[in-house]
Amino acid sequence: MKSISGKPVVLMMVDSPRRDLRWRIYMAANLSKYGITSIIGQRDYILPTHDNSKKAIWLGRFISNNGKVPGDKLLFETFKRNKTPVFFIHDEGGFHIKKYYNNTITERIHPIDIMKEDFIKKVYVWGEEQKKILLDKARKELKEKITISGSPKFEILENAEVGDEKWILACTPFKVCNPGSQGIKPFSERAIDLAKDDTAGSMNEAHWHHLRYWKKTTDEFSEFIEMIDQLSTKLPNENIVIRPHPDENADYYKGLFSHRKNIEINSSGDAFYLIRNSKAVIHTESTTGLEALLCGKKTINFRPLGEHDYVMLGLETAGTSAGNINEVLTCLQDEHPSKDISNNKYINLNTNSLEKITDDLVSFINKNKVKSRCLIQNPEAEAPKEFDTKGKNYPYSIKEIETYLNEANQKLNTAATIEQQGFNHVIIKQKTIAREQIE
Known part of the structure; x- marks a missing residue:
C-alpha cells in the first residue's frame, strides 16, 4: 500500500458507473484545479480506503438508497471515528412518485435524522421542491446545510456536441x-x-x-x-x-x-x-x-x-x-415535439452545480485547513471472475476513463491526470508541471 497525505482528498463512491461515472470524473477534474485529489470507485474499493483514512471528504450518498442498511450504520461510525466531513448529494435526488413524494424525500432520499448529524456538512438538493419539503420538517437543523445544487450529471450534457443520427x-x-x-x-x-x-x-x-x-x-x-x-x-x-x-x-x-x-x-x-x-x-x-x-x-x-x-x-x-x-x-x-423543462421545480437546471459544489468544498478545506491521509490499495487491472458485469457494475476501462477525463479537461480548462486506475476505481489529481515547462 502507498499513502496520500498532507493534501485534501475527496472520496466518491459510485453506485452505478453506467449512470454516474462520467460526471464524477468531471467533478474530479474540476477539484484538481485546487490541488484536491479525488478517489472514485465502487463500494469494494472506496469503503476499505475510507476505513484507512483520516479527514478525507466524502462526496455522495451512503451505501444504500436510504442510508438504513447495517452497512450504513457502520459507515456512520467510521465517519465519526475518522473525522470524515460529508457533503451529501443523492444520485436519485429529484424525481419520485407523486403519491408519496414528500415522504420519499424526508424518509428515503434525505432521511432527516441522518441529515441532522454533525458529520453532514452540506445537503445538496436538486431543486426548490426538495428544499421546501426538508425545511418544513427541520428548518432549524438544516437551514444552514441545504443548498440547491441541481445535478452535475445533467449539467454536463448541456451544449453537448450532436452526433450522427443513427x-x-x-x-x-x-x-x-x-x-x-x-x-x-x-x-x-x-x-x-x-x-x-x-x-x-x-x-x-x-x-x-x-x-x-x-x-x-x-x-x-x-x-x-x-x-x-x-x-x-x-x-x-x-x-x-x-x-x-x-x-x-x-x-x-x-x-x-x-x-x-x-x-x-x-x-x-x-x-x-x-x-x-x-x-x-x-x-x-x-x-x-x-x-x-x-x-x-x-x-x-x-x-x-x-x-x-x-x-x-x-x-x-x-x-x-x-x-x-x-x-x-x-x-x-414532428419536427419539434419536445417540451421546455427549464422551469422544473424538481431540478434546477440553471445552476452551475460543478462550480457550486467545488466552491463549497474549497471553502471548507481552506477554512478548516483540511489535510487528509489515505492508505491506497494496490490496483487490480482485471476484475475477478466472480465480478458481476450484468448488473449496474462493470469494470472500468482505461479507454473509457481517459475519454471522460480528456473531455472534462477540454470543457473545464483543467489539467487533471490519472494517478492510479484499477478495474474498480480511479485516482485523479492535478497534473504536475515540470520545472523546465514552467521556465
Whole structure:
C-alpha cells in the first residue's frame, strides 16, 4: 500500500458507473484545479480506503438508497471515528412518485435524522421542491446545510456536441418488474423496506403501495414492449436501440426481440453516446428523457396510463407525451415535439452545480485547513471472475476513463491526470508541471 497525505482528498463512491461515472470524473477534474485529489470507485474499493483514512471528504450518498442498511450504520461510525466531513448529494435526488413524494424525500432520499448529524456538512438538493419539503420538517437543523445544487450529471450534457443520427433510442425504466442480478427483487424484504420509507406508514400500507406501484410499472412495461415491437415492424428500415435501466435484466429484452433484426439491446457504458447519436429518444418518465432534452434530441414520453397517482414528478413533462403507437409515430414525424423543462421545480437546471459544489468544498478545506491521509490499495487491472458485469457494475476501462477525463479537461480548462486506475476505481489529481515547462 502507498499513502496520500498532507493534501485534501475527496472520496466518491459510485453506485452505478453506467449512470454516474462520467460526471464524477468531471467533478474530479474540476477539484484538481485546487490541488484536491479525488478517489472514485465502487463500494469494494472506496469503503476499505475510507476505513484507512483520516479527514478525507466524502462526496455522495451512503451505501444504500436510504442510508438504513447495517452497512450504513457502520459507515456512520467510521465517519465519526475518522473525522470524515460529508457533503451529501443523492444520485436519485429529484424525481419520485407523486403519491408519496414528500415522504420519499424526508424518509428515503434525505432521511432527516441522518441529515441532522454533525458529520453532514452540506445537503445538496436538486431543486426548490426538495428544499421546501426538508425545511418544513427541520428548518432549524438544516437551514444552514441545504443548498440547491441541481445535478452535475445533467449539467454536463448541456451544449453537448450532436452526433450522427443513427438510431431511435428506447430507454426502459422497468427495474421494478424486470430486475437484473443486482436489482431489488419485487416484494423482497428490501423492496418493502423502501416502500415503508415512501409511505411512512404501517407494513401493510407499504405492501399495498409496493403492489400498486409494481402493477402500474408492469402495465407500462407490457405496453412499452408492444409499442417497440410495433415500431419495429412499421419502421423496418430504422435501427432501434433498447437501453435498459442499469438495474434491469437486459437478457430479457435480448430474448424477447431476438427475431427482430432492426432491434439491438445495448446496456454497455454510459448512455450519453447512445443519446447523442440518436434520431429520437423514447422513454417512460425516465431521467434519460431529461438527458435527451438537454442534448437537444427529439424526446417522446411514452405514457400509456396517462395521469395517475404514481407518475414520476418532474419527469412527466420530459418530452412530448404519447399514449400509443400511432401517437409515437406522429411524434417521430414532428419536427419539434419536445417540451421546455427549464422551469422544473424538481431540478434546477440553471445552476452551475460543478462550480457550486467545488466552491463549497474549497471553502471548507481552506477554512478548516483540511489535510487528509489515505492508505491506497494496490490496483487490480482485471476484475475477478466472480465480478458481476450484468448488473449496474462493470469494470472500468482505461479507454473509457481517459475519454471522460480528456473531455472534462477540454470543457473545464483543467489539467487533471490519472494517478492510479484499477478495474474498480480511479485516482485523479492535478497534473504536475515540470520545472523546465514552467521556465
